[in-house]
Amino acid sequence: MGNVDVVQWMITGNCNYHCSHCYLGEDNRMEPDISSLLSYIEYFKDYGIKKVILTGGEPLIRKDLGQLLKALYDANIKVTGIITNGALITKDLLGMLKDFGNDTTFSISYDGDETHDVVRNFKGAKEKTLAAFDLCRKEGFNTASDMTFYRGNAGNLRESIKTLEEHGCSSLKVSPLLMAGNAQKGKLLESLTPTEVLDAFCEYIPFYFVDKIKMKVFLSAYFYGDGQNGIWDIPVERFKMYVDDCDKAMCAKEEKVPFLYIDGRLLPCAGVAGYKEQREKMRKISDGGIEAAMKSPAYAGFMGYTLKEHARSNHDCKECEYLKTCMGGCRIIAGIEDFELHGKDRYFCTYFKNGYLGKVKAAVQLGKSLAALE
Ligand SMILES: C[S@@+](CC[C@H](N)C(=O)[O-])C[C@H]1O[C@@H](n2cnc3c(N)ncnc32)[C@H](O)[C@@H]1O
Ligand code: SF4
Ligand code: SF4
DSSP states (O other): OOSOOEEEEEOOSOOSOOOTTOTTOSTTOOOOOHHHHHHHHHHHHHHTOOEEEEESSOGGGOTTHHHHHHHHHHTTOEEEEEEEOSTTOOHHHHHHHHHTTOOOEEEEOOOOTTTHHHHHTSTTHHHHHHHHHHHHHHTTOOEEEEEEEOHHHHTTHHHHHHHHHHTTOOEEEEEEOOOOHHHHHHOOSOOOOHHHHHHHHHHHHHHHHHTTOOSEEEETTTEEEETTTTEEEOHHHHGGGGOSSTTSBOOOOSSOOOEEOTTSBEESSGGGGGOHHHHTTSOBTTTTOHHHHHHSHHHHHHHTOBHHHHHHHOHHHHTOTTHHHHTTOOHHHHTSSSOOTTOOOHHHHHHHHTTHHHHHHHHHHHHHHHHHHO
16 A cells, blocks of 8 residues: 555546636647546555545546446545536536545636636636535535636635635635646736735735635635634745755645546646646556556656755755745746746745745734724
8 A cells, every 4th residue: 555545636638618727728638538547446446545536627527427436436435526617517416426425525616706707718607616616515515616816816816705705615725827738828818927926915815814704715825814713824934844854855745646647647746737748757557556657767756856956956046045945936836937847936936035924924914903903
């Protein structure tokens, strides 16, 4: 049995939408046949995978989803999550998940009250998405959400968060638009600079407290609020504990969830799916199983990339006073413009060099003071 028990599984590259922002682009639109998926389940069993999070493309578009859910049930593997655009969630699907013993959390993407249809490139997508949240709540399923943050929706974060809370969403992760795939090709959505993203987050934070939001909200790695339990935190500041030792791997992902790509390659995380060059260096699980794929040079090199190696390859970071806290940031974000393992994550860099720790803390204090006045 291996040391991870969960895999995020891209069961199809096909999709019912052609979103303006999709980092996977249009050349990932293919679907493995069911016999390949069933063979992957055998590798899951061999390694000790007990849980899967289904994603895509749009995972609910598969015609043979019932057969897949039955096979997972027979293998005693739970579907703990489904990442979806929500349009294809039906009562029948929810019934089937229950019948196969799953207590699934649906992560239903939502890209803003005014902008969801623009991002999804589909008129009426917002109504479908909000209806999906309602149906899940009615049928007793937990929901979470991911929001892609860009110039178009930065101004209505407060209202969009309230909307999600009203529709029973338990947790939201807001992430800046990655300029990859359709976002890069179509140029229909305008990204924000790192300073604009961080300023918009600081502008919103007081409202999290004033509005007494109960839903958990992650503003990327820069703010985490859990109004239900009265907790807040700045995740990026916690990453440093991973790298006191410069020979330790620096990926700060707290839960290491491998990502099984449509062609059977095991990737270190979902972000790599959008980078053909890196992706194709990874090994297929049919070539020796999950453990062998994780030990392959490309996968192990990515996950085992150390702070020492980073400092050796990036002069600016080597000389930087924040190196041990920042670690150069996330390798995926760093590589966005031109996949480069040794690059800088512009968001982390801006956060540390421009005093955003103080600005986030000040925004929290302001929010708490205003909330106390009410
Ligand atoms: C690729 S989709 C697959 C699951 C499903 N089809 C959906 O849209 O939720 C997974 C997540 O990636 C997000 N995403 C896609 N392109 C992105 C980009 N360029 N920048 C940031 N997030 C992106 C989507 O909004 C979604 O939350
Ligand atoms: S973001 Fe999701 S829904 Fe949109 S095109 Fe990509 S896979 Fe499909
Ligand atoms: S703050 Fe910038 S220069 Fe310093 S370690 Fe981070 S990415 Fe590198």
